[in-house]
Amino acid sequence: MESSAAKGFVAVSRGKIMSIRTFSIACLFASLLLSIPSVASSDCDADGDVSYVCGPENAEDLVHLKGTPWLIGSGEQLHLINTQTKSWQPLPVSYPNAAEPIAAPFASCPSVLTDEKRYHHGITVRFHSDRAHELFVVNHDGRESVEVFDLDLDGSTPSARWKGCIALGDQYFGNAVAVLPEGGLAISVSFDKTMPDLFPRMIAGEITGFVFEWHPEAGLRVIPGSRLPSNNGVAVSNDGQYVYMNSSSKGEITRISRNTPESAKSTALTSKLPVGLADNVHWSPDGTLLVAGHVGGIPVSAACTQSPDTVCAMHSRVMEIAPDNLAILRTIEWPGTDKFGAVTSATKVGDTLWFGTLRGNRVAYMKDSE
8 A cells, every 4th residue: 555645545444544546637527518528548547546437428327237347327328338348338229219109117108218318317227037137217308207228238248228217207306216126116306396495405404305116006106204405326225124315415324214104203324424415325245335425515516517617626535334324434535636526426346446427528446445
């Protein structure tokens, strides 16, 4: 390991401070409202322990296709990232004819998706042993929905075909999605877009969101006890008993039982995180939770994404969380620079950690120090 004088990442792990060599790569990012320029190959060279796969635009969330080297990243399109070759390509996606009927259990989807929507948000995958896997993608372009794709992993390159959607209602801003073991989904909603004085209420930490539970037969229902200030990331325990939810404006993670009455707040477990804005949460292969967040909170994040700056130089942190008591096991610092910032997602593949961002033209990775 580098000496304590090294700059850059500082991972705080079980009482010890471990320095990870700083990284510095010359590249520019464009805002969410502008096209992102291409990256020269020399600008994508590794610097110390941190490396990049350059090209994926605004890969806000990442999901690993288990048993394969592939990650899928959300963003301006669906990105297919090879963690072995450290390369990427657009995920090959096919779409049906607009006149083609939508099959159950997605027949209530208002229309066939015939081309790729742009603002993909949270993503997850349900793996099946006897049929095609399913990819679920939170979408904001044209409708507030979770778009559903059959995912084929049998070929040399994964591919997807659209097959339906779950309409959330256009007033609801969906954020993240997680699978339920019995076949449904948990879908976080950050806020109701019709809520008056929405932004001041979010900054004040008032409750604006919740988590939907969706099942093919029953449809959508709000999970009791899931209403939080600005719901963001969501994860579900393997047995389906617990839902883990991040609150953006409070910088907290909360665990509830799926069957807890709304009034039984004493059964919820909440942990304050060392961030102002808690973003995505994912399971690691080690059985812990990985939470990404921004130190500055919602006002800083909003100002950054709406500015003409070419990168959101937001100081970020990734926390490894114990699922039983929500204790913070370690923290990985990601200093805000004009090269890369605003980390929104962390995923572990083998012995490597992969990081997504809400704005940029690359994903980052480094060997896990644990």
